[in-house]
Every structure is written in structure tokens, then in C-alpha cells.
Amino acid sequence: xxxxxxxxxxxxxxxxxxxxxxxxxxxxxxxxxxxxxxxxxxxxxxxxxxxxxxxxxxxxxxxxxxxxxxxxxxxxxxxxxxxxxxxxxxxxxxxxxxxxxxxxxxxxxxxxxxxxxxxxxxxxxxxxxxxxxxxxxxxxxxxxxxxxxxxxxxxxxxxxxxxxxxxxxxxxxxxxxxxxxxxxxxxxxxxxxxxxxxxxxxxxxxxxxxxxxxxxxxxxxxxxxxxxxxxxxxxxxxxxxxxxxxxxxxxxxxxxxxxxxxxxxxxxxxxxxxxxxxxxxxxxxxxx
Amino acid sequence: xxxxxxxxxxxxxxxxxxxxxxxxxxxxxxxxxxxxxxxxxxxxxxxxxxxxxxxxxxxxxxxxxxxxxxxxxxxxxxxxxxxxxxxxxxxxxxxxxxxxxxxxxxxxxxxxxxxxxxxxxxxxxxxxxxxxxxxxxxxxxxxxxxxxxxxxxxxxxxxxxxxxxxxxxxxxxxxxxxxxxxxxxxxxxxxxxxxxxxxxxxxxxxxxxxxxxxxxxxxxxxxxxxxxxxxxxxxxxxxxxxxxxxxxxxxxxxxxxxxxxxxxxxxxxxxxxxxxxxxxxxxxxxxx
Amino acid sequence: xxxxxxxxxxxxxxxxxxxxxxxxxxxxxxxxxxxxxxxxxxxxxxxxxxxxxxxxxxxxxxxxxxxxxxxxxxxxxxxxxxxxxxxxxxxxxxxxxxxxxxxxxxxxxxxxxxxxxxxxxxxxxxxxxxxxxxxxxxxxxxxxxxxxxxxxxxxxxxxxxxxxxxxxxxxxxxxxxxxxxxxxxxxxxxxxxxxxxxxxxxxxxxxxxxxxxxxxxxxxxxxxxxxxxxxxxxxxxxxxxxxxxxxxxxxxxxxxxxxxxxxxxxxxxxxxxxxxxxxxxxxxxxxx
Numbered sequence: 001x002x003x004x005x006x007x008x009x010x011x012x013x014x015x016x017x018x019x020x021x022x023x024x025x026x027x028x029x030x031x032x033x034x035x036x037x038x039x040x041x042x043x044x045x046x047x048x049x050x051x052x053x054x055x056x057x058x059x060x061x062x063x064x065x066x067x068x069x070x071x072x073x074x075x076x077x078x079x080x081x082x083x084x085x086x087x088x089x090x091x092x093x094x095x096x097x098x099x100x101x102x103x104x105x106x107x108x109x110x111x112x113x114x115x116x117x118x119x120x121x122x123x124x125x126x127x128x129x130x131x132x133x134x135x136x137x138x139x140x141x142x143x144x145x146x147x148x149x150x151x152x153x154x155x156x157x158x159x160x161x162x163x164x165x166x167x168x169x170x171x172x173x174x175x176x177x178x179x180x181x182x183x184x185x186x187x188x189x190x191x192x193x194x195x196x197x198x199x200x201x202x203x204x205x206x207x208x209x210x211x212x213x214x215x216x217x218x219x220x221x222x223x224x225x226x227x228x229x230x231x232x233x234x235x236x237x238x239x240x241x242x243x244x245x246x247x248x249x250x251x252x253x254x255x256x257x258x259x260x261x262x263x264x265x266x267x268x269x270x271x272x273x274x275x276x277x278x279x280x281x282x283x284x285x286x287x288x
Numbered sequence: 289x290x291x292x293x294x295x296x297x298x299x300x301x302x303x304x305x306x307x308x309x310x311x312x313x314x315x316x317x318x319x320x321x322x323x324x325x326x327x328x329x330x331x332x333x334x335x336x337x338x339x340x341x342x343x344x345x346x347x348x349x350x351x352x353x354x355x356x357x358x359x360x361x362x363x364x365x366x367x368x369x370x371x372x373x374x375x376x377x378x379x380x381x382x383x384x385x386x387x388x389x390x391x392x393x394x395x396x397x398x399x400x401x402x403x404x405x406x407x408x409x410x411x412x413x414x415x416x417x418x419x420x421x422x423x424x425x426x427x428x429x430x431x432x433x434x435x436x437x438x439x440x441x442x443x444x445x446x447x448x449x450x451x452x453x454x455x456x457x458x459x460x461x462x463x464x465x466x467x468x469x470x471x472x473x474x475x476x477x478x479x480x481x482x483x484x485x486x487x488x489x490x491x492x493x494x495x496x497x498x499x500x501x502x503x504x505x506x507x508x509x510x511x512x513x514x515x516x517x518x519x520x521x522x523x524x525x526x527x528x529x530x531x532x533x534x535x536x537x538x539x540x541x542x543x544x545x546x547x548x549x550x551x552x553x554x555x556x557x558x559x560x561x562x563x564x565x566x567x568x569x570x571x572x573x574x575x576x
Numbered sequence: 577x578x579x580x581x582x583x584x585x586x587x588x589x590x591x592x593x594x595x596x597x598x599x600x601x602x603x604x605x606x607x608x609x610x611x612x613x614x615x616x617x618x619x620x621x622x623x624x625x626x627x628x629x630x631x632x633x634x635x636x637x638x639x640x641x642x643x644x645x646x647x648x649x650x651x652x653x654x655x656x657x658x659x660x661x662x663x664x665x666x667x668x669x670x671x672x673x674x675x676x677x678x679x680x681x682x683x684x685x686x687x688x689x690x691x692x693x694x695x696x697x698x699x700x701x702x703x704x705x706x707x708x709x710x711x712x713x714x715x716x717x718x719x720x721x722x723x724x725x726x727x728x729x730x731x732x733x734x735x736x737x738x739x740x741x742x743x744x745x746x747x748x749x750x751x752x753x754x755x756x757x758x759x760x761x762x763x764x765x766x767x768x769x770x771x772x773x774x775x776x777x778x779x780x781x782x783x784x785x786x787x788x789x790x791x792x793x794x795x796x797x798x799x800x801x802x803x804x805x806x807x808x809x810x811x812x813x814x815x816x817x818x819x820x821x822x823x824x825x826x827x828x829x830x831x832x833x834x835x836x837x838x839x840x841x842x843x844x845x846x847x848x849x850x851x852x853x854x855x856x857x858x859x860x861x862x863x864x
Contacts, residue, residue, distance in 0.1 A: 002311050006304055013616055016582055016623030019607050020636070023578050024627065029318075030605075031307050040301055047304030051312065051541075060308070253627075290599050294592055317606075319595050328589055335592030339600065339829075348596070 135164030423452030711740030
């Protein structure tokens with residue numbers, strides 16, 4: 001029986017990246033839909049759950065992508081809402097790669113040691129990747145600060161708390177001039193800011209003696225943390241272990257493929273950020 | 289040589305159901321097009337008939353789906369119009385599952401005995417499924433009455449007569465209050481009415497001593513014939529043999545797959561309601 | 577590793593012809609995108625070049641189709657612009673079949689002997705197929721004249737010169753009445769004019785004693801050169817060797833498939849008209 005992945009993407013032109021990764025992860029057929037709205041989900045999911053007997057439904061799965069993470073979350077809710085009883089298939093959310101990127105970044109950090117009690121600053125923690133990194137680090141016991149560009153009114157922290165049931169604090173980091181203050185005493189810094197914007201000048205971080213790990217998830221030059229290279233994968237720079245977007249990318253890709261492959265083992269998995277993090281820990285322990 | 293199914297669907301989002309069934313029926317590649325209009329058919333069919341040598345064209349086929357059965361019929365006409373000489377492929381029409389649902393319902397009824405001379409009432413006989421059920425039953429010699437919600441002006445009967453070359457009569461069945469009159473002396477009742485509308489209350493049919501078979505094709509509760517369950521598959525209720533939508537559904541699915549598979553055996557089949565009914569009779573005789 | 581073809585088509589409904597040929601040429605998966613604009617290319621190509629390791633990228637390729645050849649050329653430029661270093665895949669342009677049709681026509685002509693110094697008239701040399709035929713023939717040393725329907729102001733010749741770095745001359749051929757003048761002393765005539773328009777009456781060409789080869793690429797009757805049949809494949813008519821659209825079509829198809837198959841042998845091929853012509857010469861020499 002062929003492994004069929006129903007690929008739901010809210011963008012007009014569904015991601016070719018996600019289609020190719022799905023094929024390489026073992027899907028025999030990828031049924032791609034673009035411009036998918038929450039209203040359209042029901043019929044598409046019915047097609048997935050009513051065509052094969054429940055015992056065969058592990059051969060069907062759903063991947064939710066698209067560049068808009070908030071819409072993708074609505075699609076996931078609509079998918080879950082359509083399932084009932086044994087009429088369900090495994091589903092994975094990785095819109096814009098946000099889940100696998102965040103999990104891979106945190107896994108890289110954890111591969112260097114326990115994060116409990118360590119001060120971690122997540123730059124641009126309001127975005128989909130940043131808020132996931134912050135939530136995961138806080139869940140592991142780090143003392144997490146998220147920065148926003150304009151205000152620290154608590155809205156971002158509240159959102160992360162609701163989603164991850166953890167407590168994080170907020171800071172303002174509007175431009176490079178604020179960086180030294182924002183990252184003071186940080187042991188870990190992760191930048192999840194917009195492409196091509198440098199938010200942490202070299203001076204700001206090289207002067208922090210507390211600093212141990214720097215992760216910059218921005219792949220487009222100039223990188224967001226000056227002095228980090230996109231290809232850095234555990235390089236020591238100024239005494240700090242650095243990771244760039246491509247250095248995190250190989251693990252991100254491995255995670256993406258592993259989750260797609262696992263979906264075809266049973267029909268009741270939901271791969272969202274926490275469950276993908278569990279897969280990352282399993283991959284880590286296997287590779288040691 | 290790969291078996292390629294050209295899947296033409298007039299809906300904006302082509303059916304995932306039809307794509308998965310096609311794969312499970314043996315198509316190696318399903319080329320799906322949404323928002324297909326009659327004008328678009330010619331180029332798409334040319335791509336199907338001019339890419340492979342006539343002797344290989346049994347490996348290419350066309351499936352016409354979509355939620356709008358009337359448009360699908362126009363697409364089928366446009367497809368047939370494009371064929372010429374040996375430049376043709378097999379084609380199947382099953383928009384909204386209307387053909388396979390109607391045929392499966394009638395096959396279930398016939399599996400219980402000959403319908404010749406028996407009074408059959410098809411509720412909502414004006415819709416695509418109901419008119420097909422009525423036409424098929426009349427073709428087999430049943431004495432068929434179709435009900436409409438508003439008038440019995442003969443338009444529905446005339447349409448069925450044109451399509452199936454049979455004679456049927458009309459009745460009004462606007463609400464449950466009309467039911468007892470409409471189904472008086474009926475031996476067979478099939479409900480093809482809209483989802484979630486109960487048109488035949490329990491009292492109305494349990495008081496008909498003539499009644500032998502009840503089929504309710506409505507899968508969404510409340511069912512259209514009170515007291516029938518969607519999963520009924522030849523259950524005796526109040527002395528009547530009942531079938532629900534899911535009870536008919538397994539045969540419907542078997543028919544759908546069988547027709548897809550048969551299309552890849554030759555390049556000149558046209559699976560519309562009558563020819564699908566022939567397949568149903570063959571499946572029936574094989575399984576006995 | 578599966579062979580994946582990214583199929584970019586500027587038309588709303590991407591070509592079913594190109595999808596089926598791609599499958600028959602060995603692509604395991606064809607990822608088709610319609611309504612593709614130059615702006616959309618970057619993300620789609622990133623998906624193709626960033627999902628697999630550079631050493632595996634020969635298993636991914638890009639086909640650019642669509643009915644609008646000018647837009648397809650912009651898409652090819654955008655694709656090439658996105659590649660960098662080893663992050664590239666092979667790519668083929670054959671919008672509207674213009675490249676393979678033009679190359680196949682010229683290959684048929686060359687199979688009958690060297691074209692150097694021979695007078696060749698390309699009717700409708702301003703269109704995508706005609707300008708390619710003219711450019712290829714001139715490149716091989718023929719003395720090429722292209723006809724336009726309205727003026728011979730040099731614009732078409734200049735365009736062909738820019739593209740192929742060759743010199744061609746212009747003539748006006750507005751209707752059949754101009755034909756005798758336009759084709760005077762021609763040894764080779766190729767018609768690449770619009771479907772269903774006869775531009776060269778029988779009298780006009782049968783009276784030319786110089787004439788040796790006639791190619792009519794118009795498949796829809798009436799053909800563009802009176803007396804040539806679409807199926808002609810080296811038929812002698814009135815002492816002239818004639819080829820019709822279908823007579824050229826089998827080689828066109830062979831070329832199309834051969835180029836698709838070759839793309840999956842390495843990751844740095846660009847199949848545009850000249851490189852497809854090279855493939856045609858290799859196929860010719862192999863078949864002798």
C-alpha cells in the first residue's frame with residue numbers, strides 16, 4: 001500500500017522544499033494543495049480518512065506547511081477537529097520550517113550541556129521560531145528572556161506562557177545600540193530575527209564574559225549576530241561556541257525527514273513543536 | 289509503462305478522496321487539475337492522447353470528478369468530443385460519487401431479488417444520485433416514482449426519460465407530513481435527499497405493510513429515513529431490510545476502484561452510470 | 577534516490593503533455609506549478625537546490641514549459657540567477673515545444689545533406705519556432721531569409737542575430753499572393769506560421785525548380801504549405817522532399833525525452849535550443 005502524504009499549504013504556491021523532503025523521507029505520493037484555508041480542511045481530511053480502512057490509515061499522513069505559521073496552526077486545529085474515533089491519520093506542522101528549526105537550534109544548544117538555570121536571551125522571541133525556541137528552553141529549565149523590537153509589555157511572554165506553560169521575561173532590543181544591555185550576563189543567545197538585519201554587533205557580545213553559546217538562525221547575510229557565519233556548526237569564536245543557520249540546518253532537515261517517516265508507522269501522531277523535540281532527543285541519544 | 293490517470297475536477301480544490309482511491313486502484317501517477325471548465329478540456333486531453341503511441345494508450349485514462357455533477361457531464365462530453373480514431377483513452381465519470389453511489393444502491397436492492405413490477409419510491413429523485421437510482425430501477429423493470437420537494441410537473445420524469453429511455457412517475461414529498469401518502473404501497477424506498485434532512489418519519493414507513501427494502505443514502509445525521517442507521521447493511525428493522533449510506537459505501541468504493549483498474553486494460557471504455565452498473569453485475573455474479 | 581522534476585509553467589493550467597512526457601522519460605515524480613511568474617522562481621528553485629546534498633542534485637531537474645515562450649525565457653533567466661556554486665540543477669526550456677520542434681525540423685533537413693550555402697526561406701520567422709529554425713539554419717551556414725506578414729524592417733533579423741550571432745535577411749509574405757516572390761530560388765522552405773493558415777499555394781512552390789525540401793510545422797488543416805500532408809516524413813511530392821508536423825513530431829518527442837533523461841545524469845546542464853540541437857546531432861550519429 002502506497003504511503004500518501006496530504007500536503008496542505010496556505011500559500012498560493014505550495015513549497016517545493018516540503019514536497020521534495022517528503023519524497024526523500026519515504027512518501028510514495030505527495031498530494032499537494034495550495035491556498036488552503038481552515039474552511040477547506042474538512043473535505044480534504046475526509047478524503048484522507050474515508051478512503052482506506054482504519055487499519056491501513058498509518059499509510060496516509062498529513063503535512064501542514066506554508067509561509068504563514070499562524071494560519072498553519074488554524075489548519076492543524078481544523079484537521080484535528082475533523083478526526084473522530086479510529087478515523088484519523090498522523091499529522092505534522094512545520095510551516096515555514098518553524099518547528100524543526102526551533103527544535104534543531106535547541107537540540108544543538110543542549111548537545112553542549114544542560115540548560116537548567118542558565119540565562120538565555122532569545123532575540124525576536126515574538127516570531128514563530130523565536131517563541132518556540134524560548135518555550136523549549138524555558139521548559140528545559142533555562143532562565144529565558146525574549147526580546148522584541150518595540151516594547152516589553154508582556155504580551156509576548158504571555159503568549160509563550162499560554163502555549164508552553166512556562167514563564168519567560170521580556171526585554172526591548174530595537175537596534176544594535178540596545179544589544180549590550182539586552183544580552184548582559186547572557187550565557188546563551190539565539191537570534192531568530194528577520195533576514196538581513198544585524199541586531200547584535202561584534203563588540204556587544206565579545207565583551208560578555210558570561211557568554212558560552214551563540215546561535216544565529218538568519219541565513220541571509222548580513223547575519224543577525226555579527227561575526228557568526230551561516231556555516232558555523234560548533235565553531236569557537238572569541239571563546240564562544242557558535243552556530244549559524246546552515247550549521248543548524250542539517251539537524252533540522254534530519255528531524256523533518258525523521259518525523260515524516262515516523263508518521264507512516266502509526267495513524268495517531270501529532271508532530272508539533274514538543275513532539276518534534278522528543279524526536280530530536282531520541283535522535284541525539286541514538287547517535288551517542 | 290506507468291499507468292497515468294488524468295484527473296479533471298471542476299472544483300477549485302480537487303477531491304483528495306478521488307486522488308487516493310485512484311492510487312489505491314493502481315494508478316501510478318495521478319495528474320490532478322482543479323477548476324476545469326469545458327473549454328480547458330481539449331488541451332488537457334490532447335496531452336493525454338498525443339504523448340503515447342495508440343497501442344500504449346491503455347496505460348493512460350481520464351477520471352472526471354468534482355462536486356458539480358452537471359459540469360462534470362459537460363466535461364465528459366468535451367472529452368469524448370476531443371477523441372478521434374485510435375486517439376482516445378478510457379474515461380470515467382463519477383462526480384460527487386453520484387454514479388458509483390447510485391449503482392451501489394441499486395445493486396444492494398437487486399441482491400435481494402428481482403425488482404421487476406415492484407413499486408419503488410425514490411425520494412429526491414431530481415438530484416444527480418436520485419435520478420440515476422430512478423433510471424436504473426426503471427430500466428430493470430421497477431414501477432418507479434420519484435419525489436420532488438415542490439411540484440410534480442413532470443420535468444424530473446422527463447429528464448430521467450431522456451437520459452435512460454424509461455418511464456417514471458412523479459410525486460410531491462415536501463416534508464415528513466407528506467411521507468405517508470408518498471410512500472403508500474411502496475415495496476422499495478431509496479432516499480437520495482439532502483444531508484441532515486429527515487423526510488420519512490418512523491411512523492410513515494413502519495405502517496406500510498407492503499414495504500420490503502429501505503435505502504438511505506444520507507450519511508450525515510439525522511438520516512433521511514428515521515430509524516435507519518448509516519451503518520445498516522441488510523439489517524431487518526420492523527420487518528424491512530435496511531441499508532444506510534455506509535452500508536452501501538463499501539460496494540460503492542469497490543466499484544470505484546474496479547472501474548479505475550479496468551480503464552487501464554483498454555483505451556476505449558466510457559464508465560458512466562450504465563456501464564458502471566454492468567461492472568456491478570459482474571462483481572455480483574463473481575462473488576456468488 | 578527518486579528523480580524529481582520541478583515543472584514550471586506560466587500557464588494557468590500546466591501542460592498535461594509535458595507532465596506525461598516527463599514521466600515517460602524517467603522522472604519518478606513531477607512537481608508541477610502553474611501560473612509561475614519570474615518573481616515566484618526563487619523560492620521554488622531554493623526548494624530544489626537546498627533539499628538534497630550537492631552530490632545528489634543530479635537527481636533533481638527543472639523543466640520550463642507553458643504556452644508563452646517569452647515568459648518561459650524570463651523564467652529560465654530567473655532560474656539561472658538563483659543557482660550559485662554547486663547549488664544548481666539541470667534545467668530545460670521547451671515552452672510550447674518551440675525548442676524541440678525547431679531542432680527536430682532542422683535535424684530532418686540536415687539528415688538530407690549539408691545546408692551550407694543553400695537558400696532557405698523560413699515562413700513566419702518572427703515567432704518562437706520560426707526564429708529558432710532560422711537561427712539554427714544560419715548557424716549551419718545556410719543563406720536564411722525569414723518572412724513576416726507585414727514589414728521587413730529588420731527587427732526580426734536583428735532579434736535572431738542577437739540571439740544566435742548569425743545574419744539573416746527579411747522578406748514580406750502577407751498572403752498566398754506574395755508566396756511566389758518570397759520563395760523564389762529557395763532550396764529549402766520551412767513554414768512555422770499560425771495554425772490553419774495556408775501561406776504557400778501549390779502553384780507557388782511547384783513552379784520553383786530550385787526547391788528540394790519543404791517542411792510544414794502546422795499540424796492543423798489546412799496546412800500552411802498546400803499539398804504537404806501533416807504525416808509526410810520524407811515523401812517526394814512534385815520532385816520535392818516534404819515533411820509535415822507529424823513527420824517531424826516523432827523526432828521532436830524523442831529529443832524531448834532524451835533531454836529529460838540526460839538532465840538526470842548531471843546537475844549542470846542547460847537545455848536551450850543550441851544544446852538541444854547538439855543532442856539531436858548525437859542521436860543522428862548514433863542512429864547511423
